[in-house]
Amino acid sequence: GTRLAWGLYDLLVYRRVRKELGGRLRYAISGGSPLDRRLNLFFYAAGIVVYEGYGLTETSAAATVTPPLGPRPGTVGRPVPGTAVRIADDGEVLVKGDIVFGAYWNRPEATAEVLRDGWFATGDLGRLDADGYLTIVGRKKDILITSGGKNVSPAPLEDRLRSRSPVGQCMVVGDGRRYVAALVTLDPEAVAHWLAVRELPPDAPTARLREHPELVAAVQRAVDHANEAVSQAEAIRRFRIVEGEFTEENGLLTPSLKVRRAAVAEAYAHEIEALYDEER
Structure with missing residues (x-):
């Protein structure tokens, strides 16, 4: 039943989506803000895998990314090689690794607020599942x-x-x-x-x-x-x-x-x- 339903949707909807995206698109990367899980699943059903990533300026761009052939809609993936992610007691996402910046220019107080023993406090709230996939749930200040x-x-x-x-x-x-x-x-x-x-x-x-x-x-x-x-x-x-x-x-x-x-x-x-x- 599911296969028949997909065939109908592919005929009426999905192939049109693929055509509008050039006809050959199979993979895309999303970042900047969380992608709604249902929207991700929609593209997945249309034959387009959307890989999500997460990072900040202070982490030299991506700190996590969905691994190849391991999509998990609703998450922003796992830490990139050489990077560690953990969740603080208050739910804040902490990042550590060579990608983390060294200091804010001429702002030692601001640096001390966000860097603690090499761990960068991102200001984002998140959770890690049993397989190490990170989900962002909001901003701490909000x-x-x-x-x-x-x-x-x-x-x-x-x-x-x-x-x-x-x-x-x-x-x-x-x-x-x-x-x-x-x-x-x-x-x-x-x-x-x-x-x-x-x-x-x-x-x-x-x-x-x-x-x-x-x-x-x-x-x-x-x-x-x-x-x-x-x-x-x-x-x-x-x-x-x-x-x-x-x-x-x-x-x-x-x-x-x-x-x-x-x-x-x-x-x-x-x-x-x-x-x-x-x-x-």
């Missing part, structure tokens, strides 16, 4: 600590939220608060399709759309999908659909399309407060 003392990494929640229509961008909040919540923007293309299907005006304002029961329900399904990856204490309990978009032009995204958390928190301060308003 960790939220609720008023109940629960540590929450927002990255897994945000990645899963963004993977579902009609969500565009999002930011998980909850530092010092009673529970975890989220700000959500709507993807313009998804909204345009949603409006067209329902024969609604294409210029409907977000202020009206974000109260529409069907659209709210669609975002709720995306939130439910995100919550499947975490415990109940880490789950998003409330969300608000906000107007506008997070873009590099308005200062809410970095050039590498990462959310500027402080800037978003300032721009949407009233929306965040509304998430924790007892009267709402």
Whole structure:
């Protein structure tokens, strides 16, 4: 049954993907940010193996990479030869080896903060499986600590939220608060399709759309999908659909399309407060 299903998908979808990528592509390398496991598996089914790697400027590029013929979607591979990786007690990824830099130029204090007995503290949170494959789960500086003392990494929640229509961008909040919540923007293309299907005006304002029961329900399904990856204490309990978009032009995204958390928190301060308003 699976083979027949793959044959149908190959006929209708996968061969078109291969054609758009030149027709002869069999391998690719991904780095810079985590690749969604489902997307990796999609390309794998299409006959394209995506090798993931992980590293920083301080590690002279790659510290880990998926080994040839040993793909493991959802991970960034194993340490490159001559390099060691371990996880600190607080979950931070530590790297050691000749690829690690010697010091920051004329910044001895900053160097001492990240280099300890030859181990470089990356600032990333991760875990190692029994075979030594590394999975990155978020940035240490982005960790939220609720008023109940629960540590929450927002990255897994945000990645899963963004993977579902009609969500565009999002930011998980909850530092010092009673529970975890989220700000959500709507993807313009998804909204345009949603409006067209329902024969609604294409210029409907977000202020009206974000109260529409069907659209709210669609975002709720995306939130439910995100919550499947975490415990109940880490789950998003409330969300608000906000107007506008997070873009590099308005200062809410970095050039590498990462959310500027402080800037978003300032721009949407009233929306965040509304998430924790007892009267709402």
